[in-house]
Amino acid sequence: MKNLLATLTFGAILAVSGCTYYGYPAGTVPASYDRSFSAAADAMRDQGVAINVQDQASGTVAGQRNGSTVTASVRQQADGSVRVQFNTSDSRDPGLLDRISQSYDRRMGR
Template sequence: MQEEGLSITTQDPASGTIVGALGGDVVTTSVRRQADGSVVVQFASKPARDPALLDRISRSYDRRMGR
């Protein structure tokens, strides 16, 4: 999220939640471990002033994860 210019406002490792803001947009990232040990990462924003923001964050995440 920081790579895309967001300021991180909340980080809660216990709940797996990260919240960041950029130009009026607020993005929430949720990191959840599933029963099989895999991890699900979800990005959400509402309302999105920049509709491409979530896509850019997702692509940055994929690059960082080597995908």
């Protein structure tokens, strides 16, 4: 009888110890405006854009590369997220905006 009780107790302890508790997943926090603004300006520099306007209050970064004007617009959304948009005045280098966007993503850890 003692042997059976010990075996059942050991089995119950073993079964309970196999249960795993999964905590709450870490929530995502929107990127900060300052970090996004700096990453946008640095991404433009990474791709050879000479910055001539960098106004954090208005969220504007502008510069020149090979005669083309390149701009970044950084805006805080109502939900707390940040929207970043890159534009160029012409398409002399059609891959430029893609390369800037990729540099931005790398700087943001994406």
